[in-house]
Amino acid sequence: MSSVILTGLGKRYGRAPALTGVDLRLSSGVTGLLGPNGAGKTTLLRILATALAADEGQVRVLGQNPADTAGRLAIRRRLGYLPQESGFPRGFTAFGFVDYMAILKEWGDRAARHAEVRRVVGLADLSAVATKRVHALSGGQRRRVLLAQALIGQPDLLVLDEPTTGLDPAQRARLRDILSTAGETATLVISTHQTEDVAALCERVIVLDRGRVHFDGSVEGLISSASGRVWLATDRHPDAQHAWRIGSGRWRNVGDPPAGCEVVDPTLEDAYLLLVGDRARATEKEAVA
Numbered sequence: 001m002s003s004v005i006l007t008g009l010g011k012r013y014g015r016a017p018a019l020t021g022v023d024l025r026l027s028s029g030v031t032g033l034l035g036p037n038g039a040g041k042t043t044l045l046r047i048l049a050t051a052l053a054a055d056e057g058q059v060r061v062l063g064q065n066p067a068d069t070a071g072r073l074a075i076r077r078r079l080g081y082l083p084q085e086s087g088f089p090r091g092f093t094a095f096g097f098v099d100y101m102a103i104l105k106e107w108g109d110r111a112a113r114h115a116e117v118r119r120v121v122g123l124a125d126l127s128a129v130a131t132k133r134v135h136a137l138s139g140g141q142r143r144r145v146l147l148a149q150a151l152i153g154q155p156d157l158l159v160l161d162e163p164t165t166g167l168d169p170a171q172r173a174r175l176r177d178i179l180s181t182a183g184e185t186a187t188l189v190i191s192t193h194q195t196e197d198v199a200a201l202c203e204r205v206i207v208l209d210r211g212r213v214h215f216d217g218s219v220e221g222l223i224s225s226a227s228g229r230v231w232l233a234t235d236r237h238p239d240a241q242h243a244w245r246i247g248s249g250r251w252r253n254v255g256d257p258p259a260g261c262e263v264v265d266p267t268l269e270d271a272y273l274l275l276v277g278d279r280a281r282a283t284e285k286e287a288v289a
């Protein structure tokens with residue numbers, strides 16, 4: 001059964017559309033959400049997390065309608081949400097903040113709650129700094145405090161907006177471990193700009209651009225769409241959509257290759273760049289025509 005069903009979802013800020021005609025079904029497993037700045041990723045995640053109401057279409061989350069008060073409450077009881085931006089009330093320690101969030105999540109029994117807070121603080125690798133004030137933590141540690149509160153109670157739906165921002169490579173690897181384990185039973189949606197995290201972690205990838213879904217399929221499927229369109233050369237090719245000099249001094253070109261060039265295997269990043277670049281070029285052509 002799908003945990004999330006979106007049909008014809010639309011959202012506007014004033015007159016400007018942020019999401020248009022989004023149809024999606026999400027089930028257990030880890031889904032990565034990619035898209036350029038302003039594509040609508042955070043808007044979509046906020047709607048799933050019941051922090052924002054849709055303007056058009058139908059939204060079912062965990063079998064409930066978030067437009068109903070009772071439906072919203074039922075969703076929130078089974079939801080973990082790591083927002084893109086968040087402030088912390090002053091004075092809290094890492095443990096104290098996560099404990100406070102657990103109280104808001106209706107964990108009344110003190111002993112059970114503290115055991116759960118210790119579990120998620122440990123999962124987020126924060127035990128050594130649990131008694132430090134949140135404001136004295138590093139940016140990556142603060143991000144992990146937010147992750148810890150999202151994991152309280154092993155939610156059925158985890159909505160994580162850029163969870164890897166600011167994490168060092170070891171912490172990112174640890175996060176992948178935590179999320180892939182959670183994805184065995186829960187539905188996880190992760191917005192990120194880190195294509196390598198999506199490639200490492202996600203079964204499914206959705207690419208949003210200008211509020212619409214432009215790709216929805218497997219990571220392998222998206223990578224294979226770039227097959228034959230990445231090549232190495234001694235120079236930047238004038239027709240390449242993207243080109244950069246790699247460590248060896250040669251140029252990695254992404255676009256439409258000339259005949260006889262040295263084609264290499266694409267990465268998810270190459271495929272994503274091509275998908276978004278091709279769409280931007282098609283839109284420009286339509287505007288000119």
Ligand SMILES: Nc1ncnc2c1ncn2[C@@H]1O[C@H](COP(=O)(O)OP(=O)(O)OP(=O)(O)O)[C@@H](O)[C@H]1O
Pocket residue numbers: 013017018035036037038039040041042043044
């Ligand atoms: N509160 C708001 N008021 C007005 N416009 C908004 C608001 N929030 C987002 N927008 C606009 O809606 C569009 C989608 O924004 P959103 O934050 O969902 O994109 P995003 O894909 O998460 O971007 P980023 O990768 O930069 O985080 C953008 O054009 C943005 O300017």
